[in-house]
Amino acid sequence: MDKSILLIGDKKSFMVKAVISGLESNGFAVNPVGSLPDDIKKAVKGGEVCLLYCDNSVDAASMACIRDIIDDRDIKLFAIGLPEDFSRLFPIIPRAKIEDVFERPFSVDNVANKLAIALMIKEEGESKKRILLVDDDQVSLNAIKSCLAKQYKVYVANSGVNAIAFLARNEVDLILMDYEMPVTSGAQVFEMLRSEPTMAKIPVMFLTSKQDKDTVMKLVALKPEKYLLKTMPPEALREQIESYFHSKLYDSH
Template structure:
């Protein structure tokens, strides 16, 4: 289990030092950094769990805007220590679903180690799930699909083909759910681009679409998509189709040995 934590807070703060010492005593490897985007970016092999100690949320505004993108791009979870008002302000910049834990000040430093061990355990369990990238220009559809699948899979979202290519340049996923009709770069064009690059050519792709006519299907057969999932499918049927796909892949891998 990953026991590294990135502790973000002022190095001059007595509480930050106390928290770091207590976490180390609880078995964590603690990497400390100032609440500064440049300082965070300089850290190589950053841990997947960030713990923020917030004194002045306005001073950390740039950091949280930066983290808003990083929680998706680098697949991290964050926990926050701060006052009730500070935490409320932070949630204007950080998606609540990626906040693993919130600790209101004054925090019990002795209990923090135990609570963060629970956070790390849950994060480790989450990271064991298969990764799915959903590509759709409709924000509502993206959020809907994520809500249907996130209990079973790690779900990442991008709203264009270009964004998908950019995301996949830095991240590996187990399946792509690709909208067929998108402006600028259509789903079939995105799949063609994916198949032309060695780093993405073998990533399984399923079309997520309202188009199931023969002409649309035939247009992309040469790129060998794993199948078609209709946006009108009931949530249970969509989940069952994806579960079936991964189970089939698992059996294929077993049969190779």
């Protein structure tokens, strides 16, 4: 297992150096990031396990930067600090967005155990196919994500614009997209994807609640991988996606 983590905090701090030393003794490869927003933005690409050493060197701007990264990219964040540090942190980064917190004084071995578990889960998740689900309907998002989450790694975007922003920083194996979204429709997002070289080859399946002849003809003309009815039972949706991935695996051989 790759035991690499990013540590966000004042690299000159004695306590940060002590944490790094303790984690390295537990077999971790620790990359100290620094606590300035620019340093954080450059270091955190997505997919990492990050440990935040929250002290006075981490100001509101740095916390807001980390929050925005969490909202936009797939990272697991842990935090070390005093109660007063967490009282500054949680209004900016809600506790629910943080995997775990360690109040000082703390056991480095305990931190190491929690980080190792997170890395193991991350490694297992990376073997799953990644699906981006795009829909403006939160109820639909939640229902389809729940249907697929056990078998696939599912990300969600509630608009076409958010989907494009997510895909600019993250790779996926399939996009499931609502065809009838307001503002920017599924068809418009599809055309945007196909015009962008880095996204042009991402497979897209449309989700639709309509099956009239006019809608079907428009869908077919776009040449997505498939179009699927939102009304289909969950098990039928899973079967369609599983069948697609199996066919791609067969084609690759």
